[in-house]
Amino acid sequence: MLDEPTLDAASSAAPDGLVQHLRHWLGAWPPLSAVDVVAAPQRTQPAWDGRIHPVLGVADATGATVLSVPPDVADAVREAATGGVEPLLAQLPALLGDASRQAFRAVFRWTTRPADAPATGRWVAADAPGVPEWLHPFGGQVLVATADDGSHLAGVGIKRHDAFGHELAVVTAPQARGRGLGRGLVTQAARHVLRSGTVPTYLHATDNVASAHLADSAGFPDRGWTVIGLGD
Known part of the structure; x- marks a missing residue:
């Protein structure tokens, strides 16, 4: 690591x-x-x-x-x-x-040291049946958590920017929030990225308290760094 x-x-x-x-x-x-x-x-x-x-x-x-x-x-x-x-x-x-x-x-x-949290998802193809549309653009493998009936609960896509940095994007369905699914998926994905020799990154809006809390709990500390971009 x-x-x-x-x-x-x-x-x-x-x-x-x-x-x-x-x-x-x-x-x-x-x-x-x-x-x-x-x-x-x-x-x-x-x-x-x-x-x-x-x-x-x-x-x-x-x-x-x-x-x-x-x-x-x-x-x-x-x-x-x-x-x-x-x-x-x-x-x-x-x-x-x-x-x-x-x-x-x-x-x-x-992070290079994600939190020690249990894995909560499984890797599937981005275009596999049942994978929500928001995960399709990521391509390759995405990480999903599903209910016993197969319904989608949460997912992580990977923005593969280059061979050195991969950005994680996570969405949890409203009915599944508060169970630690997002934290488990993000830490699981971060470990996967690190095993490939790549650094996992995580971006969120400055006023997104929920994303900030998830990042903190998953082992992505706020170091005071920011990113600048152009909105749609």
């Missing part, structure tokens, strides 16, 4: 696998200034879901940020970034040519 720094040091340090993931995902890491704008061809290419994500950014606990944008707008974004990240967020959609969208900031977490 990959070594993980203590929480006291984790805000400024990251395991090698995560560093490699961020370098591939964003185009550079770590940030060398308050805001490093990277001209990244990745931002013009289909991502794990086949869609183009024209901006991605990650900020560490100090606020130092790598912002990954298409090469043709990098100079304009770099110029706008001289005032700092927060003012830049309001300008990003227009700079990227889509003023109808809005930039967002979310919590970025990772």
